[in-house]
Amino acid sequence: MCLGIPGQIVEMHPTFEHLAKVDVSGVGRMINIGLLEDERLEPGDWVLIHVGFAMSKIDEHEAELALASLQMMGEMFTEEVNALMTSPSTTTAPRA
Amino acid sequence: MRYVDEYRDPVAARRLVTRITELAGVDHFKFMEVCGGHTHTIYRHGIEHVLPEQVELVHGPGCPVCVIPMGRVDDAISIAETPNVIFTSFGDMMRVPGSNGNLLGAKARGADVRFVYSPLDALQIATENPGRNVVFFAVGFETTAPSTAVTLLQARQMNVTNFHVFSNHVTIVPPIKAILESPDLRLDGFLGPGHVSTVVGNRPYRFVPEKYGKPLVTAGFEPLDILQAIVMLLMQIREGRCEVENQYSRVVRDEGNPRALEILAEVFELRPHFEWRGLGFISQSALRLRPEFAQWDAELKYAVPGVRVADPKACQCGEVLKGVIKPWECKVFGTACTPETPIGTCMVSSEGACAAYYNFGRLHREAAVTLGRSRMV
Numbered sequence: 001m002c003l004g005i006p007g008q009i010v011e012m013h014p015t016f017e018h019l020a021k022v023d024v025s026g027v028g029r030m031i032n033i034g035l036l037e038d039e040r041l042e043p044g045d046w047v048l049i050h051v052g053f054a055m056s057k058i059d060e061h062e063a064e065l066a067l068a069s070l071q072m073m074g075e076m077f078t079e080e081v082n083a084l085m086t087s088p089s090t091t092t093a094p095r096a
Numbered sequence: 097m098r099y100v101d102e103y104r105d106p107v108a109a110r111r112l113v114t115r116i117t118e119l120a121g122v123d124h125f126k127f128m129e130v131c132g133g134h135t136h137t138i139y140r141h142g143i144e145h146v147l148p149e150q151v152e153l154v155h156g157p158g159c160p161v162c163v164i165p166m167g168r169v170d171d172a173i174s175i176a177e178t179p180n181v182i183f184t185s186f187g188d189m190m191r192v193p194g195s196n197g198n199l200l201g202a203k204a205r206g207a208d209v210r211f212v213y214s215p216l217d218a219l220q221i222a223t224e225n226p227g228r229n230v231v232f233f234a235v236g237f238e239t240t241a242p243s244t245a246v247t248l249l250q251a252r253q254m255n256v257t258n259f260h261v262f263s264n265h266v267t268i269v270p271p272i273k274a275i276l277e278s279p280d281l282r283l284d285g286f287l288g289p290g291h292v293s294t295v296v297g298n299r300p301y302r303f304v305p306e307k308y309g310k311p312l313v314t315a316g317f318e319p320l321d322i323l324q325a326i327v328m329l330l331m332q333i334r335e336g337r338c339e340v341e342n343q344y345s346r347v348v349r350d351e352g353n354p355r356a357l358e359i360l361a362e363v364f365e366l367r368p369h370f371e372w373r374g375l376g377f378i379s380q381s382a383l384r385l386r387p388e389f390a391q392w393d394a395e396l397k398y399a400v401p402g403v404r405v406a407d408p409k410a411c412q413c414g415e416v417l418k419g420v421i422k423p424w425e426c427k428v429f430g431t432a433c434t435p436e437t438p439i440g441t442c443m444v445s446s447e448g449a450c451a452a453y454y455n456f457g458r459l460h461r462e463a464a465v466t467l468g469r470s471r472m473v
Contacts, residue, residue: 004291035355050239
């Protein structure tokens with residue numbers, strides 16, 4: 001439930017300042033970065049993603065650890081990543 | 097995977113275990129890990145078996161699914177079965193038993209219950225189904241609550257009127273306090289939660305050393321993080337210190353995430369009291385929508401039964417959540433209660449102590465007995 005999935009910011013959304021495209025295990029998803037607006041995130045930064053939101057800024061080191069921990073969880077990890085990958089709100093930006 | 101190797105290094109682990117053994121000496125210590133994620137790591141890596149017998153870990157209430165009482169699940173089902181409702185929930189909550197079945201059962205009976213990954217998915221379903229009422233079953237500690245808050249702000253901004261939130265968000269500090277006040281448990285310190293502390297920071301835990309004289313160390317989720325945090329707790333005790341320390345400083349800051357806390361305060365307010373499974377009613381321990389968000393509040397829109405339902409007699413989740421008994425000491429553990437047919441919440445969520453122990457811990461335990469407690473990290 002409190003799992004955080006590491007993702008790397010690819011680009012900021014051109015219109016919605018609270019959205020960013022992230023790379024999660026090679027797949028691009030759109031997430032909400034509004035909770036980290038004080039962090040001034042940039043492409044290349046790593047974040048932990050929880051229920052479609054960037055929860056904390058992390059470094060590459062921590063991202064690797066988080067991913068390895070998740071992979072050890074096996075089924076739980078697959079379920080969480082599948083849930084993120086199929087989540088409609090992370091597929092496209094909301095309509096203006 | 098060089099970083100991972102560093103955090104799973106068996107030599108480093110052995111060194112920490114030796115240090116723990118030295119620091120503990122002949123005294124017995126009981127530390128509670130508050131967070132379900134830590135419970136999972138501890139069982140997944142067999143940490144309890146590499147620790148010396150003098151150091152015991154007990155599992156706390158930090159599993160958001162585990163602490164939802166049966167009455168609230170009944171309320172959720174009642175909303176889900178209201179005509180024209182699309183009821184959305186995180187997957188973990190689907191199998192949590194109420195007094196008359198779970199949400200999957202309601203779905204099988206014809207209710208439109210849908211699994212979502214994010215509250216934003218629920219909001220999107222609402223915008224795509226303007227003729228239906230979409231309810232989001234919000235659960236979780238301060239880790240998850242800001243996401244619900246942002247979603248509500250978005251609903252207000254987009255003027256979405258067919259979206260409602262059934263808030264069951266809970267806060268982390270009151271249950272820690274309730275446990276410290278509990279007469280049946282003697283603890284020597286706490287492993288503070290990881291992810292929730294990225295939001296609340298370390299300051300809210302200061303009352304633990306200041307008022308109750310127990311040390312607290314916020315810890316990360318790697319096996320070495322847990323061992324390191326135990327060393328830090330023991331060092332505080334041996335050096336006569338008692339404070340809040342941060343082992344997980346690579347992610348958690350003392351001040352937490354001020355922006356997330358601000359958004360939480362804008363959307364939510366504390367309930368006077370809320371029932372926790374196994375812990376009973378705890379005052380100011382849960383969040384409800386502020387009056388400004390009344391039009392999105394499912395509890396105001398739907399007449400939920402709101403009946404308090406006692407836990408099944410055979411289930412001892414309450415004692416497990418308070419760390420009074422270990423999962424395997426429960427009478428129904430692994431027999432009547434399994435992850436496939438859970439009686440209690442601790443067996444439902446993969447972060448629940450019973451499910452974590454069922455899936456991993458018992459194997460380590462059996463192996464440890466066979467190997468005569470040889471080092472297993």
